[in-house]
Amino acid sequence: MNIIIFGATGRTGSELLRRALSEGHTVTAFVRNPTKLGISHPNLKVEQGEVNRYIDIDTVLKKEKVDAVYSVLGAKSMFKRDMILIDALKNIIQAMEKSDAGKLIHVSFIGAHREAGKLGFLYKYVIPNIMTNLLRDHRDKDALVTQSKLNWILVQPPVLTMGDYNGKYVHEAEIHQDPSRKLKLSRANLADFLLKQGNDSTYDRKAVLVTE
């Protein structure tokens, strides 16, 4: 595949980048600070730009046909709104709608799901009361994705960890009550799932919970 990653310098983004390159895919990393990437590879193109500047994103998306666009930008604070990342997603969607880009694979958060309360006390009471702004941002971004004209997948993981890849994770489009579920996911496992979605239509135009 030929893919673009927005957020390639982040913890999930860098796992996705390394996995994609190791599997032989061609990757464009759209970053604000290329020195942070710390990797060079014959199949890696680095594009420097600002996510809230539409022209920067439009220029990159116009360059060539891509199979999947990954949106793994993450807010710096759990408590404040981050309107730049909302603008960034608007820009990505608008530029994709005008281009020949394939599907948008956006990483959200399961806490933003309307039925997240089914997942227990943490998701029913703690997160909604403490991370109100973060949830509001995720819901706004999820709505941008689901209301777009694109082919998309909304990936909604629980808390992310720096654990190793082991391939032991489950995914489902419906939230079920399951007290035995761990509700955490390593970024390495998430990267594996994300990459597989690039050429799998199972969850096209759906939200999907992924957890260990």
Ligand SMILES: NC(=O)c1ccc[n+]([C@@H]2O[C@H](COP(=O)([O-])OP(=O)(O)OC[C@H]3O[C@@H](n4cnc5c(N)ncnc54)[C@H](OP(=O)(O)O)[C@@H]3O)[C@@H](O)[C@H]2O)c1
């Ligand atoms: N953390 C969790 O437990 C958790 C749980 C569920 C879902 N998620 C979601 O999973 C995704 C990835 O999370 P993560 O924790 O792996 O991400 P992360 O390590 O915090 O990385 C965030 C990425 O976003 C970029 N970014 C942030 N603000 C930016 C801005 N204003 N302009 C340009 N780039 C900006 C960062 O770029 P720089 O490197 O240049 O700063 C970095 O590449 C996010 O969507 C997050 O909401 C996270």
